[in-house]
Amino acid sequence: MSKTTKTDWKRLEAMPDASIDTSEMPELGDDFFKNAELHKPPKQAVTMRLDADVLAWFKEQGEGYQTRINKLLRAYMQAQQKRHS
Template identity: 75%
Template structure:
């Protein structure tokens, strides 16, 4: 499967100064936004899981946070499956 190429000029965007970026369609957040904001983090549950040794080793080689990366990968798979369901 071939990835679709983005039409965004990422190099130009990365080198643009803040004042050069048109933000007229997305107004800045009011000062009290973050005072009222609430963080909702899904609860974690400890599990025992059997993984292939080479798979676990590869994730651990990526450094600290490997369990979080595994969780993100599983979540992405879950969400993709949920989108496919009628």
Template identity: 75%
Template sequence: MKATLAVVVYVECCGPVVRIISARKATKHEANDMSKVSKTDWKRLEKLKDEQIDTSDIPELGDDFFARAELHVPPKQAVTMRLDVDVLNWFKAQGQGYQTRINKLLRAYMLEHQRRHA
């Protein structure tokens, strides 16, 4: 069985609504990171009953959470944009998905300004 590793980026904002900004297939680098040998004792963990696992720092997401959750995928629009060469080169040097990273950075900036001026 072959599994596909996906990276989901989301922001919980605007009250109870969860807004998914982007989901994508993991890059080769990310997938390779996941293929490294784990030091976790999986056999021991597999034997644990649910009640034996401390989840106090990660409370379960109940039915009410998923009942309120909404999927919003903002439409994308191709644009021509002039960026400083060193800025663009820096983002490109981070690997595949540099445009998505630029978009996430701009979205975070926009959301922060909206929050401050609301």
């Protein structure tokens, strides 16, 4: 499920970086990145049965189709968690 917004995404994508006002967002300095840690959930191999046309469609999108499937499943999981909390 996607939310409908009034944001003009095409206009924003076309906007040059120099015209984006970041004055209210302080730049992250070296101290931040020196102590930053990347946390990625561990992956687990699974065997899963998918409809052939669904799998074919994801594979047609090119490399990384399993990652894209995972991202969609995560987005669905998080949406459901928000709904039920």
